[in-house]
Amino acid sequence: MQTQYLESQSDPEEKRYVFAYTITIRNHGSVGARLLTRHWLITDADGKVQEVRGKGVVGEQPHLAPGAAFRYSSGAVLETALGSMQGSYEMQGDDGTVFEAPIAPFRLAMPGVLH
Numbered sequence: 880m881q882t883q884y885l886e887s888q889s890d891p892e893e894k895r896y897v898f899a900y901t902i903t904i905r906n907h908g909s910v911g912a913r914l915l916t917r918h919w920l921i922t923d924a925d926g927k928v929q930e931v932r933g934k935g936v937v938g939e940q941p942h943l944a945p946g947a948a949f950r951y952s953s954g955a956v957l958e959t960a961l962g963s964m965q966g967s968y969e970m971q972g973d974d975g976t977v978f979e980a981p982i983a984p985f986r987l988a989m990p991g992v993l994h
Contacts, residue, residue, distance in 0.1 A: 881901040898987040900955065903949070906944065906946060914936060914941050917932070919932075919966040924957075965984035965985070967979045
């Protein structure tokens, strides 16, 4: 997981803080699986929560063979200089099993906000 504050797209005076994040999804199982949907909870420092649900990620529904990985980048806009994201992917195994792959919380922070 990598995150980056995008200063050139942000406007703190307008309470607009833009962040990019890069995620690598890896299939550690013995069966291939396709990513069907995403579910995000994006929380800013004021406790405001944005819930995002959608099909796939960045317009794709990647299939991951056992041992394979898929890496993508996307972004989030907050009203504060600090926040966090967490969520899950709904996956479907090649055997038909549908399961949820959790995404542990990670921080979005403008440089210099945290000591």
